[in-house]
Amino acid sequence: MASGKKVFIVGPGFIGWAVLDLLAKENYEITGYARRQEHADQIKASGATNTVLGDLNDKALITKHALSHDIVVHTATADHLPSVEAILEAVKQRAEKGQSTIYIHTSGTSLLDDGAAGAYKGEKVYHDNVVSEIDSVPDNAPHRQIDLTIVRAQKQLGEKAKIAIMIPPTIYGYNPHHGRLSIQVPVLTQYALKHGFAGHVGAGLPVESNIHVNDLARGYITLLHHLESTPASSPDILENPYYFCETTGDNEPSWVDIASLIGTELHKAGLIPDPKPRTIPPETYGDLFKDHTPAVIGLNSRSRAVRLRELGWKPIEKSLRESYIQDELPVILKENVDHKAFNGYHKAVAS
Incomplete structure (x- = not known):
């Protein structure tokens, strides 16, 4: 048009x-x-x-x-x-x-x-x-x-x-022409690189659409x-x-699933000693989203884009897993930064 x-x-x-x-x-x-x-x-x-x-x-x-x-x-x-x-x-x-x-x-x-x-999967x-x-x-x-x-x-x-x-x-995904990363999963990756383990809030059981x-x-x-x-x-x-506007339907990964993905890939790259995810100590929330950490990466937030689908829209891009392995993680690992100096994301989060 x-x-x-x-x-x-x-x-x-x-x-x-x-x-x-x-x-x-x-x-x-x-x-x-x-x-x-x-x-x-x-x-x-x-x-x-x-x-x-x-x-x-x-x-x-x-x-x-x-x-x-x-x-x-x-x-x-x-x-x-x-x-x-x-x-x-x-x-x-x-x-x-x-x-x-x-x-x-x-x-x-x-x-x-x-x-x-982080305590439970919401229905x-x-x-x-x-x-x-x-x-x-x-x-x-x-x-x-x-x-x-x-x-x-x-x-x-x-x-x-x-x-x-x-x-x-x-939101996830990476456009090489823009050179910008999303927020939640890359921040969790930076946290893992700094602390030596992939983490989740509480038990990591909640799910959020993506x-x-x-x-x-x-x-x-x-x-x-x-x-x-x-x-x-x-x-x-x-x-x-x-x-x-969501891509997952009923196949939403839990936060512990996302932590497992991060842990597996960083361990495979030889960057953390153990792929198994662990609960994030609250005293280190400052390296994530400060006091907002449970509300950003420990929430249940399950949505269905019924209206856009009725208008003919449908998701066609890579899954969160594929995009992370193929696109985001390589960019994060190429960044010339001191991961030990990473101290979280303290601006507003869109989702």
């Missing part, structure tokens, strides 16, 4: 850059909002028509550029309220002028965290075609306050805008085309903004 429509991508990083590549192939006019000139140059080479340098806290700048775009995609983080408010302000101002906007926000399935902290599975299932999560769940801000704005705007929330699970970044990017494009072609008055748009 070729298009002359203008897309503003806020945070074209690991997820958004992959989305940008696909939009460029379909001849969308893309403006990328980036923090660094180096990255702005990279996305320009990938097909961005324009780039804007700015911080997520610069609400006026984000609103200014969102005002001149028909489509806004926020992929920077699931937990930054000022940037979301800036986009919603632009959507409202455009609505007042009779201009409709498509806004796709990125949340994450940490939203579904049941507090298992609850969430389906995005049943809005009440997602609305049943507590208001204080991860990402939920941001999502609720968007849902409230959607209800106020009604048919004047088309708003959707993409909710990805654990998705390859390129399958996820195609999910955004499928969703965008659906929003473009569906009337704003459709109940499909007005009554349910939520979309999951």
Whole structure:
């Protein structure tokens, strides 16, 4: 689908850059909002028509550029309220002028965290075609306050805008043209290299759905085309903004399965003495995700992308296991870093 429509991508990083590549192939006019000139140059080479340098806290700048775009995609983080408010302000101002906007926000399935902290496999599975299932999560769940801000704005705007929330699970995959790794599994690998064993939170029994970044990017494009072609008055748009995007179905690996994969491969490479995974001592959570560690890599978060599949989307990329062995691990091991100095990932996590 070729298009002359203008897309503003806020945070074209690991997820958004992959989305940008696909939009460029379909001849969308893309403006990328980036923090660094180096990255702005990279996305320009990938097909961005324009780039804007700015911080997520610069609400006026984000609103200014969102005002001149028909489509806004926020992929920077699931937990930054000022940037979301800036986009919603632009959507409202455009609505007042009779201009409709498509806004796709990125949340994450940490939203579904049941507090298992590694202790058990949860039986609850969430389906995005049943809005009440997602609305049943507590208001204080991860990402939920941001999502609720968007849902409230959607209800106020009604048919004047088309708003959707993409909710990805654990993301994996590697694009050699981008040179960016995902978060959870690479961080667990770095932890293993530092501490000499592959680890999991608690018993490692919980499971989280997962998705390859390129399958996820195609999910955004499928969703965008659906929003473009569906009337704003459709109940499909007005009554349910939520979309999951997962590849695993009922074959979700547990966190101990993921630790076993890491342990086996690092042991095979002669980098740790024992392939068998072990429970991570809580006092070392600072080398992972600090106090958020149980909620990031010890949760049950089981989602089903019913709606995207009904639109014709399906995952086609490598499995998490194949991608880790063939793509991510070789990159991690080639990095010229002191693994002993690794002290975790302390920024926001999307999923």
